[in-house]
Amino acid sequence: MSSKQTDLGVISSFIHRLQTQRLPRTLAMKVQVEQGEALSDYDLDFLDRVLTDARYIQPLIARNPEYQPLAVQLISLYLGISRKALENEQGRG
Numbered sequence: 001m002s003s004k005q006t007d008l009g010v011i012s013s014f015i016h017r018l019q020t021q022r023l024p025r026t027l028a029m030k031v032q033v034e035q036g037e038a039l040s041d042y043d044l045d046f047l048d049r050v051l052t053d054a055r056y057i058q059p060l061i062a063r064n065p066e067y068q069p070l071a072v073q074l075i076s077l078y079l080g081i082s083r084k085a086l087e088n089e090q091g092r093g
Contacts, residue, residue: 007060011067014057018074022050026077033084038092043085050078 029043039047054075061071 003063007064010057011060011064014053026050026081030077030081030084033081033088036088036091038088039081039085047078047082054078 025046029039029046032043033039054071057071061067
C-alpha cells in the first residue's frame with residue numbers, strides 16, 4: 001500500500017470519527033459554553049484528546065494540503081470553545 005493510500009485511509013477514519021462522534025459532541029459543548037456554562041472535567045479531557053489527535057494528524061495534513069481548511073476550522077472551533085470556557089470560569093471566580 002502506498003503512503004498516499006495509507007494517508008487517505010487514516011484521514012478517512014479521522015473524518016468518520018469526526019462526523020459520528022467528535023463534531024456532535026464539540027458542537028454541544030460550544031452551545032454549552034455560549035450559554036455561560038462551565039465545562040466538566042470529562043469535557044476538558046475530551047478537548048485534550050482531540051487536540052492530541054490534531055497534533056498526530058498534523059503531518060498527514062501537511063502531506064495532503066487539501067484537508068488544511070478543515071483542520072484550520074476544527075482547531076479554531078476547539079480554541080473558541082476553550083477560550084469561552086475559560087472566560088466563563090473566570091467570571092465565576
